[in-house]
Amino acid sequence: MTDKLVIDNVSKIFSDKGQQVTALQNTSFTVTQNEFITILGPSGCGKSTILKIIAGLEEPSSGKVLLDGREIKGPGSDRGMVFQSYTLFPWLTVQQNIEFGLDVAGKAKSERQDIARHYLEKIGLTGFENAYPSNLSGGMKQRVAIARALANDPQVLLMDEPFGALDAQTRTVMQELLLTVWEESHKTILFVTHDVDEAIFMGDTIYVMTARPGKIKARLKVPLLRARTYDMKLADSFVDLKKQALELIREESWKTANSNM
């Protein structure tokens, strides 16, 4: 097992109208190759900020992030990202969206089509190649966004509450679908969520974050086996871990609530 990603003492301070807000404070953790990490935290705890820093979309105020031992200096196709908001390119069809990164990389058309077809099948959207995003439901859009990120074959996949805008039923379906796709490649994933069930069901390891300023509060190993099935959500080990995680999150949520009053 090698360290794929090292987050080394990263802090992020935003200044807004002269006021300085510490979003992230001295955060350190490592991600092993092929690990599925979930980051669980109350809203506004800076968990999205971590992903943006790893993606290279934000610069850390101090500290650094290493991918395969090299320091991250900016965004790149080796770190794919799926956002909570719908980010399909509306002027491109489903197929063209999935091919987007491959096209940027200058891959030949036949290769692009093969890869896109593969992922279209994986996400169960064969037949929707030529549909535009405006004709898709929220769940379908996120499936295409996942396919688009995976088609690019990134080293690490960053997911920022990708199912946060979906209804509860669609959300469950999407979790299982993502796990099925993941079982095939075992890509290294960092998955941010505020949903305790989701964090346990999806992850190998859960990092629980504190309220602002965000830092790692606890590291929980998920004792469930792969491949995960929905009935595991009722297993004793799941429920025990859920109690533990809920307790941790509850403390932090109260801190946030009190500091806002």
Next chain:
Amino acid sequence: MKYLVPKADIPDKLYITLTALSFALLLALWSGLTYSGFVPVLFLPAPDQIITSAITLFAEFNLFDDILASVGRVTAGFVLAAGIGVPLGVLMGSLKVCEAFAEPLLGFIRYMPASAFIPLFILWLGIGESEKVAVIFFGTFFQLTLMIMDVTKNVSQALIDTAYTLGVSRSAVFWRVILPSSMPGIVDTLRITFGWAWTYLVVAEIVAASSGLGHMIMQSQRFLKTSHIIVGIIIIGVIGILIDVFFKGLYKKLFPWMGKGGGV
């Protein structure tokens, strides 16, 4: 009345009927005022006299040449304004340095009336075609550029960030994301500003023009040919609406991906 609920949809048939009704009412009002003799012919000729005048103008006074001359001027001024304004606006909307440099200046100049610049344009450009094109350019360029800037500013940051994580470089993001994302807004802005370009036509053709609809209207004023003036005004209106329909058609054809109501 279920159709009086705010924002409620109405059947297409009712929509078209109401539109036709407003035109019919205008025509009826016009006919009533003129055929009854309530308004003298010198002030407002009757609808049939307008049609007769239109035929005379086309047949004997080369009205078609006037239309061509005017369309040429408006198009020249507008194409010039759009040719500079669109790239400039896109740059201003995406790069803060360009915005800081150009936005306050353009915002300042746009409040200066184009018509007041006519004496200066004559001084600088003479009384030829370039002076007329300059008025139309001046009347549209500043508004157009600022509107394009706003359109470009509205490109979603999340889409740009997504493109970065898919390997797009900082410079390629212009044509990979910013341009395609703002195209519908750009075409819509061009539709609106082309309409404005037309409204500057008469102003542009006031001075030393020997052709054009504006020229024809000013000539007719001299000879108190009220019916010719109205024909000229109606033709400008008709051309304006044709251009509007053209741009709307272009929009539908170019952007099949825009959801109904423009949402995405």
